[in-house]
Amino acid sequence: MNSADLSYALAIAGTVAFAVTAVLAVIPKGIDLFGACVMGIITAIGGGTIRDIVLDVPVFWATDLNYIWVALASSIAAFYGNRFMERKNVYNLMLYLDGAGASMFAVQGAEKVIGLDFAMPLGPVILGVITAIGGGLTRDVLAGRTTLLMKKELYALPMTVGASGYLIFMHWFPESGFLIGTTCALVAFAIRAAAIYWGLTTPKWMILGDKGIASKK
Amino acid sequence: MNSADLSYALAIAGTVAFAVTAVLAVIPKGIDLFGACVMGIITAIGGGTIRDIVLDVPVFWATDLNYIWVALASSIAAFYGNRFMERKNVYNLMLYLDGAGASMFAVQGAEKVIGLDFAMPLGPVILGVITAIGGGLTRDVLAGRTTLLMKKELYALPMTVGASGYLIFMHWFPESGFLIGTTCALVAFAIRAAAIYWGLTTPKWMILGDKGIASKK
Amino acid sequence: MNSADLSYALAIAGTVAFAVTAVLAVIPKGIDLFGACVMGIITAIGGGTIRDIVLDVPVFWATDLNYIWVALASSIAAFYGNRFMERKNVYNLMLYLDGAGASMFAVQGAEKVIGLDFAMPLGPVILGVITAIGGGLTRDVLAGRTTLLMKKELYALPMTVGASGYLIFMHWFPESGFLIGTTCALVAFAIRAAAIYWGLTTPKWMILGDKGIASKK
Numbered sequence: 001m002n003s004a005d006l007s008y009a010l011a012i013a014g015t016v017a018f019a020v021t022a023v024l025a026v027i028p029k030g031i032d033l034f035g036a037c038v039m040g041i042i043t044a045i046g047g048g049t050i051r052d053i054v055l056d057v058p059v060f061w062a063t064d065l066n067y068i069w070v071a072l073a074s075s076i077a078a079f080y081g082n083r084f085m086e087r088k089n090v091y092n093l094m095l096y097l098d099g100a101g102a103s104m105f106a107v108q109g110a111e112k113v114i115g116l117d118f119a120m121p122l123g124p125v126i127l128g129v130i131t132a133i134g135g136g137l138t139r140d141v142l143a144g145r146t147t148l149l150m151k152k153e154l155y156a157l158p159m160t161v162g163a164s165g166y167l168i169f170m171h172w173f174p175e176s177g178f179l180i181g182t183t184c185a186l187v188a189f190a191i192r193a194a195a196i197y198w199g200l201t202t203p204k205w206m207i208l209g210d211k212g213i214a215s216k217k
Numbered sequence: 218m219n220s221a222d223l224s225y226a227l228a229i230a231g232t233v234a235f236a237v238t239a240v241l242a243v244i245p246k247g248i249d250l251f252g253a254c255v256m257g258i259i260t261a262i263g264g265g266t267i268r269d270i271v272l273d274v275p276v277f278w279a280t281d282l283n284y285i286w287v288a289l290a291s292s293i294a295a296f297y298g299n300r301f302m303e304r305k306n307v308y309n310l311m312l313y314l315d316g317a318g319a320s321m322f323a324v325q326g327a328e329k330v331i332g333l334d335f336a337m338p339l340g341p342v343i344l345g346v347i348t349a350i351g352g353g354l355t356r357d358v359l360a361g362r363t364t365l366l367m368k369k370e371l372y373a374l375p376m377t378v379g380a381s382g383y384l385i386f387m388h389w390f391p392e393s394g395f396l397i398g399t400t401c402a403l404v405a406f407a408i409r410a411a412a413i414y415w416g417l418t419t420p421k422w423m424i425l426g427d428k429g430i431a432s433k434k
Numbered sequence: 435m436n437s438a439d440l441s442y443a444l445a446i447a448g449t450v451a452f453a454v455t456a457v458l459a460v461i462p463k464g465i466d467l468f469g470a471c472v473m474g475i476i477t478a479i480g481g482g483t484i485r486d487i488v489l490d491v492p493v494f495w496a497t498d499l500n501y502i503w504v505a506l507a508s509s510i511a512a513f514y515g516n517r518f519m520e521r522k523n524v525y526n527l528m529l530y531l532d533g534a535g536a537s538m539f540a541v542q543g544a545e546k547v548i549g550l551d552f553a554m555p556l557g558p559v560i561l562g563v564i565t566a567i568g569g570g571l572t573r574d575v576l577a578g579r580t581t582l583l584m585k586k587e588l589y590a591l592p593m594t595v596g597a598s599g600y601l602i603f604m605h606w607f608p609e610s611g612f613l614i615g616t617t618c619a620l621v622a623f624a625i626r627a628a629a630i631y632w633g634l635t636t637p638k639w640m641i642l643g644d645k646g647i648a649s650k651k
Contacts, residue, residue, distance in 0.1 A: 082425060119496040
């Protein structure tokens with residue numbers, strides 16, 4: 001298995017995790033099979049789709065529908081298997097897989113943007129993060145849920161670290177793409193996994209308003 | 218009147234229905250004339266616009282502003298004529314016209330995607346459904362309403378049937394576009410109309426969470 | 435300082451105001467530094483980005499990242515300096531700057547669309563208004579706030595006046611772009627400033643539903 005195969009296998013695993021966690025996230029609000037599939041697919045491919053539209057390149061799933069088939073099958077499985085998926089250990093596995101998927105998508109997104117030399121140096125970071133969280137944001141907006149931008153969950157920050165790290169180290173060592181990509185995705189995932197495991201939130205000096213400090217008026 | 222003329226006349230009728238039902242849907246939340254016109258226009262052209270952006274082709278209304286003029290006029294009429302439009306029989310007519318418009322937009326959307334040979338075979342179904350419901354979803358998000366993805370209303374499902382049917386039968390009988398398109402739009406509309414008339418919802422085995430089954434934790 | 439420099443300086447000032455008012459608007463809902471920066475950047479560049487995607491031209495910030503750097507710095511400043519920014523006179527200054535920015539973006543958006551001869555004559559008005567309010571709408575949707583389309587605040591209307599005025603007078607006096615643009619932006623800003631100063635809302639004959647007239651059923 002070479003690095004491209006590994007990268008593809010990880011992207012598919014990330015797609016499964018994105019779709020499953022998306023469906024489990026919206027089920028408590030009451031949803032039907034159709035809505036669940038739409039939510040699963042949008043969460044899985046939404047971020048990359050927004051990235052590609054901003055880049056003005058063909059959307060990545062147009063030439064490889066496996067992403068959508070996998071997201072569709074995962075959504076149906078999560079819908080009917082929700083009792084199994086919601087078991088503590090299975091759900092936790094999905095949470096970690098979701099974090100791993102997001103970390104990898106952030107780095108792959110940044111990689112694609114660097115390859116196109118688009119809006120350097122901010123473009124890869126912005127669009128890398130959008131690749132990782134854009135689908136989840138769209139899902140939350142369509143489902144009427146609070147988006148993760150308004151939560152203190154440590155999710156977008158590790159993805160920003162991963163995409164930024166990739167950008168910076170690729171600037172210094174442009175030959176070592178695979179090593180840098182793997183390392184940055186692992187670092188992003190490590191932070192995200194720590195956040196899941198210990199229930200970490202954004203540090204206090206980065207939070208405003210939830211204690212009423214700024215909502216006094 | 219040839220088939221192209223008929224198709225165009227139906228698209229304009231669908232645009233009227235989309236704009237009118239959109240304005241009537243948001244009035245109860247309190248809206249001004251400007252907001253009503255924006256909501257009407259977005260609902261009428263939003264789905265096709267998202268489709269064209271994903272396809273990376275010029276948005277359909279750029280070369281035919283009739284769609285927007287009609288949506289604008291319909292929105293203003295619905296705004297000031299809301300007492301008339303909300304009469305039971307007028308409102309019902311609009312509901313059925315809205316269903317007819319969505320059915321036709323789903324098939325026309327699928328047709329456009331097939332013509333571009335984009336992301337076959339899933340592309341025409343996904344973008345056909347987006348053509349039909351994308352405008353309504355955008356309206357609901359902007360208006361703070363629950364999107365139809367979170368309801369048990371039978372709306373997106375018939376549109377999926379229409380777009381899928383068109384795709385499948387066009388694969389077998391590529392010569393009979395007009396016949397197949399008309400039939401598929403009529404079938405989608407028949408299901409939607411039955412759903413309106415008898416108040417049908419998604420079948421029970423396709424629904425989760427609204428009785429608290431999945432929200433136990 | 436020539437007219438292009440002036441135009442650029444105003445666009446940067448508008449970007450500052452958009453980012454600052456965006457961050458101040460979401461702080462009461464509770465937000466962390468990352469979310470605040472995303473909201474600030476999206477508000478500042480969202481409208482122009484949507485416009486450019488619909489126009490199918492490269493997004494304006496891809497070749498000039500100053501817009502994003504300025505939005506980022508302004509967001510961080512507004513986040514940590516919120517007590518200062520929320521002082522009555524500073525906040526008011528920002529409100530007026532925000533209105534000035536929106537007025538200018540509406541006219542600049544219309545100008546760009548006319549230059550591309552896109553969807554004349556409605557295109558410049560629609561996309562001019564989207565340039566002015568698209569970022570704020572996206573922010574409100576992501577933050578779970580009521581969008582300005584559902585409020586009686588006089589915000590979108592002056593922007594429509596500005597973009598429409600620019601379109602109409604440029605048709606008659608195509609040589610006088612700078613004069614017409616400045617005048618139309620000033621008129622739009624004057625209406626918006628009057629609305630802020632006197633707390634003006636949309637005229638009564640343009641409002642429906644908020645007193646329950648249309649929500650009787």
